[in-house]
Amino acid sequence: MALYEWKDVYNIGIDSIDAEHQGMLNLINQLFDAMSHGKAKEIMVDIFSELINYIKLHFKREETFFTDTNFPEYIEHKLQHDLFIEKINAFKTQFDDGKQNISVELINFLTDWLINHIFIMDRNYLNHFKKHGVN
Template sequence: MALFQWNNSFSVNNVEIDNQHKKLVTLINQLHEAMGQGKSREVLGAIFNDLVTYTKSHFKFEENCMLDKKYLDYTAHRLEHQKLTNQVLKLKQEFDSGKVVISIDLLNFLKDWLKNHILESDKKYVPFIS
């Protein structure tokens, strides 16, 4: 069973952003599945790297949408993106150096930060971009 189930409560009423959020959910679930199957550090690292890379490109896309629509809380939202990116990059660096392994705690952290970010922060821009 997937760690993170997408449902319509996560929708921001923007097809492109919803699809990008679904891709992030898929990557977290792929990491969970690979961990459960006992895949190698190389495989886990590649999926983790894809998650980091896609997260950064998604945040950039979202920020450009906010700028285009003159979203009033853009600066605060961008700072939150930077904080989340730094947290994930730190975890990835710790994984790469062997200080951290892919565990259910790490996966729950990734799931929770994405879920909370969508439901608490991204939902605020819905009236501006949908």
């Protein structure tokens, strides 16, 4: 059973970015499902691997859009990306060091970040991107 279901209201209207956001939600649901079945520890390596791939793809795409369109708030948005990467690396270090119960913390962090990222940060650049033909 999924913890969260994707809703159309979450879409920002840029297909590639919406698909990546859905991918993040799927990761959250996979982790929750594994936790529900007592198997979170077994999938954490895969979750971190997918998160790192997600980060590379999604942030690179957004940051390329920012630089290509001279987005005025690029530095601020990139800082949020950098802070996210730091936090994911900290979670991974904790896991690698043997901390067993980071799954709930990770789900909470990812959920909060995704909601704030979609509904606040990404909405800030939406008009700018559309004005520059990014869709």
